[in-house]
Amino acid sequence: MGPSTALAPALRLCKLPAGEIEIDTDMSSSSATRRSRRPAVEWPTAAIAALIYCAWLLLTVFWEWIPLWLLVPLGAWFVAWHSSLQHEAMHGHPTLSRAVNTALAWPPLSLWLPYSVYRLQHLRHHRDEHLTDPLEDPESAYFTPAMWARMPRSVRLVMRFNMTLAGRLTIGPAIMIGFFLADEAKRVIADEPGRRAIWAWHMVGVAAVIVWVVAICGMPLWLYLLGFVYAGTALTRLRSFAEHRFADQPEKRTAIVENGGLLGLLYLNNNLHVLHHIRPAVAWYRLPALYRASRDQFVARNGGLVYDGYRDIARRYLVAEHDDPLHPRAR
Numbered sequence: 001m002g003p004s005t006a007l008a009p010a011l012r013l014c015k016l017p018a019g020e021i022e023i024d025t026d027m028s029s030s031s032a033t034r035r036s037r038r039p040a041v042e043w044p045t046a047a048i049a050a051l052i053y054c055a056w057l058l059l060t061v062f063w064e065w066i067p068l069w070l071l072v073p074l075g076a077w078f079v080a081w082h083s084s085l086q087h088e089a090m091h092g093h094p095t096l097s098r099a100v101n102t103a104l105a106w107p108p109l110s111l112w113l114p115y116s117v118y119r120l121q122h123l124r125h126h127r128d129e130h131l132t133d134p135l136e137d138p139e140s141a142y143f144t145p146a147m148w149a150r151m152p153r154s155v156r157l158v159m160r161f162n163m164t165l166a167g168r169l170t171i172g173p174a175i176m177i178g179f180f181l182a183d184e185a186k187r188v189i190a191d192e193p194g195r196r197a198i199w200a201w202h203m204v205g206v207a208a209v210i211v212w213v214v215a216i217c218g219m220p221l222w223l224y225l226l227g228f229v230y231a232g233t234a235l236t237r238l239r240s241f242a243e244h245r246f247a248d249q250p251e252k253r254t255a256i257v258e259n260g261g262l263l264g265l266l267y268l269n270n271n272l273h274v275l276h277h278i279r280p281a282v283a284w285y286r287l288p289a290l291y292r293a294s295r296d297q298f299v300a301r302n303g304g305l306v307y308d309g310y311r312d313i314a315r316r317y318l319v320a321e322h323d324d325p326l327h328p329r330a331r
Contacts, residue, residue, distance in 0.1 A: 045094035079232025
């Protein structure tokens, strides 16, 4: 099994009542029809990929000539942007070839997250009927009563802090990476089909990145881990912080962050998150026009869960909990 091996669950094709917005996925039965209307290469995404890799190479080569106050934000930006590129690739962009898309997104600039595992978990996340469920949604920030009961009081306080934006940006990356690696270690030890091969190939990529950064470019490993990886992961946690919130109706569990500005570009317009869940196969650069054309429908569909930019999210939740970490169905 090579790094381009896809682990893809079958995702269903959902439709809203007649006259409303069609929901589709990259793996739906109408995929071939949609793909036939797409260009062979989506050049805006290809250009973003080229920019990310060129900038990462330049930052690692010339890191000694760049002031730390500039190096860290730039390093974090391009690692986070690479995560957005990986997200595009797993939804079938920028080419019609899954192997090419996988090869483009596979290099592990963040070190800790194998692309194939990310793809599998994210496509599971797109089962909207399970959104926010801590057992079914791999990207849920909630806990079941059993999970919560096993935690010491001090850990519960940490998890509550992680439900604030300040917590998500500071300790959030460590919590997410720690939980992820612990879970993956269990899967590898249990010899879950395909997992050991994925991690073997991933470690080859990690070794190549570290050799380049440390042995060839001479950057201290701690600087790359903190300034590029951890800070970059924190930027991705800003995007995901308020994307989902439990509601009885699944379609009301996904938010919209309007006026994304520069961060909207960093997240490749994934801030228009309800539209992404409805039309996950649509390229990032087409999302704003589609959103403007049907804004009222999208806002009605998600029950008005709309934020006026990331500054609005910070104003509301910098030190306040976005929600209780215990899943609402269990309270």
